[in-house]
Amino acid sequence: MWKTSLAAAVVGLASTGHASAAECEEMQVEGQGYTVCTVDPARDDLRLFLKDPDNDSTLGSFASVDRMLARDGARLVFAMNAGMYHADRSPVGLYIEDGREHAPLVTRAGPGNFGLLPNGVFCIRDGRVDVIETLRFADDRPACRDASQSGPMLVIDGDLHPRFLRDSDSRYIRNGVGTSADGDRAWFVISDAPVNFHRFGRVFRDHLGAAQALYFDGNISRLHAPGLGRSDQGFPLGPMVGVAVDADAALD
Numbered sequence: 001m002w003k004t005s006l007a008a009a010v011v012g013l014a015s016t017g018h019a020s021a022a023e024c025e026e027m028q029v030e031g032q033g034y035t036v037c038t039v040d041p042a043r044d045d046l047r048l049f050l051k052d053p054d055n056d057s058t059l060g061s062f063a064s065v066d067r068m069l070a071r072d073g074a075r076l077v078f079a080m081n082a083g084m085y086h087a088d089r090s091p092v093g094l095y096i097e098d099g100r101e102h103a104p105l106v107t108r109a110g111p112g113n114f115g116l117l118p119n120g121v122f123c124i125r126d127g128r129v130d131v132i133e134t135l136r137f138a139d140d141r142p143a144c145r146d147a148s149q150s151g152p153m154l155v156i157d158g159d160l161h162p163r164f165l166r167d168s169d170s171r172y173i174r175n176g177v178g179t180s181a182d183g184d185r186a187w188f189v190i191s192d193a194p195v196n197f198h199r200f201g202r203v204f205r206d207h208l209g210a211a212q213a214l215y216f217d218g219n220i221s222r223l224h225a226p227g228l229g230r231s232d233q234g235f236p237l238g239p240m241v242g243v244a245v246d247a248d249a250a251l252d
Contacts (some may be wrong), residue, residue: 022078022243024225029207033192037078041129048097048146049240058089060236062224074244079224080175080188082216083148084114085238093149107138119151120214128183131212148239154201155213168196172218178210190223
């Protein structure tokens with residue numbers, strides 16, 4: 001039942017045309033609450049944010065991104081944290097913003113969720129967005145305008161990450177991104193309550209039909225969705241992803 005209702009909601013978003021950017025909806029999946037923000041890269045100004053280009057300072061918050069965008073007459077209509085980062089808020093893995101590489105690709109296994117291979121790269125190109133498993137990315141590297149490496153992968157070619165356990169008791173509020181096979185849709189998802197990896201991955205695989213999906217983070221996961229009256233606060237962030245619009249655009 002939840003699969004049917006969520007699929008209908010997603011189809012509804014796709015069929016409403018291109019009147020507004022980054023549609024965010026609160027949804028129930030298998031009795032658990034999530035917020036799903038659907039982005040069309042051909043329509044929406046989807047970007048990654050880490051540093052203010054005017055002074056090279058780390059932005060660290062949705063409010064800081066909004067203040068930066070305001071200088072150009074723009075504002076955020078959606079944003080979330082978009083990858084793991086060190087204590088100084090520098091990215092753990094590959095990070096590219098507006099064509100500039102700030103941190104290199106990491107292909108080795110390592111500690112923590114990032115090193116739970118396979119991990120992946122979230123890649124934004126003009127009119128297309130993809131989640132790509134890291135070794136595939138290394139072998140045939142696309143020209144990403146923006147990119148953020150994170151891990152683990154949640155869905156790989158329609159299958160859940162092989163290390164996920166259905167009954168795992170490791171539960172956090174989690175967020176991540178999934179992409180369609182043709183690259184014309186991205187789904188950004190955050191859970192309302194703590195969930196394990198298996199359950200979180202099923203949202204992308206079973207209910208959104210994402211061909212690939214990537215975990216961004218847990219516990220510090222946050223969402224900016226002013227159309228829902230929501231802008232989560234907390235510790236300073238590293239990489240963020242968001243959609244910018246003209247500051248005078250109507251708020252849905």
